[in-house]
Amino acid sequence: MAEAQRIYLAKKDVEKAEWISPPPSAPLVPKSNLMSETVEPNGNPVQFMHGQFSTKEQKFRCYSCLPKRCRNFYCRCLVWMFCVLLLFIVAIVIAASILYAVFQPRIPKYSVDNVQITGFSLSLDATVSSQFTVRVRMTNPNKKIGIYYLDDSYLGVFYTGTEICRGELPAFYQGHKNTTNLNLVLTGTNVQITSEMVTLLKEQKQLGSIPLHLKADVPVKVQFGKVKTVKITFRVHCDLVVVRLHEDISVTISTKKCKVKL
Incomplete structure (x- = not known):
């Protein structure tokens, strides 16, 4: 009787163990996909x-x-x-x-020697039409370098940030240690300005102190001996103060300052 009881308990424990233990299942990812193998220089495989x-x-x-x-x-x-x-x-x-x-290259020098106004009119609708003749002095200070001035240059005169007339430089060659004076015609037609600019211009004309800004983009090729460089552009900025804006009169320039940048 005792032996039968012990056998029953053993079977019961086995059934309980089987009920608690989860059934075996296949791995989610095959082992071959988880492991990689390579071979070191000494021939030993490494996983x-x-x-x-x-x-x-x-x-x-x-x-x-x-x-x-x-x-x-x-x-x-x-x-x-x-x-x-x-x-x-x-x-x-x-x-x-x-x-x-x-x-021993040196940057050319530019300056404005004279400004002549051949036309300037301020309409009632706050538009300006003007024509300036500007004499520009261009100096090449280099002893062994020539400068080829190219087409598509730009020259403009600005008043309080607004362009009132424009023109361009001619294409020519400037030799060593040379100074060239050019009379350039700049024109502007029906340029719209604000009423504040009109009031300011009238006040400055009475005071005899009118600030103008001249801007030039000058494309050139520089010649070293027999070798020419690629096209480079000189940026010229000149601040001018003139005493009046009367037609057919050479305007007196009281202040002028020019800078050249590449």
Whole structure:
């Protein structure tokens, strides 16, 4: 009787254990997809799970798995590329230094010597029509450099930020140590201005102090010996103060200041 009871209890424990234990199930991801294998240079296989290493670490492991001869080749290539780039930069610096020492380039000088107003009218609808004749002095101070002035230049006269007339420079060649004076005609027709600008202009005409701004974009090619550069543009800005804006009279310039930039 005792033996039968012990057998019953054993079967009951077994059934309870089977009821508690979950049935075995297949893995969600096949093992072959979780594991990867690579071979080190010494021939030993190495397994690791995907996601165990970051992308940077995996690239490093791949690089470390390359034969030593290949790694040395890549390193030598990088060193040679760096050396060639460094030599190229040094050669450019040396060539520029030699050119500067030989030719001693200097930026041309520009100034406005005279302004003559051949037409200026202010309409009741706050429009301005004007025609200026401006004498521009252009100086090339270089002893060994010539300047080719190109087409498509621009020259404009501004009053309080508004362009009132415009013109352009002619195309010509300026030799070494040369000064050229040009009389340039600038015109503007029915330029709209504000009522505040009209009031300000009348006040400044009475005071005899009218500020004008002359702006020029001058495309040129510079010649070093027999070699011409690509097209570069000089930016000229001149601040002028004239005493009046009367027609057919050479206007007196009380203040003038010009700057040149590339």
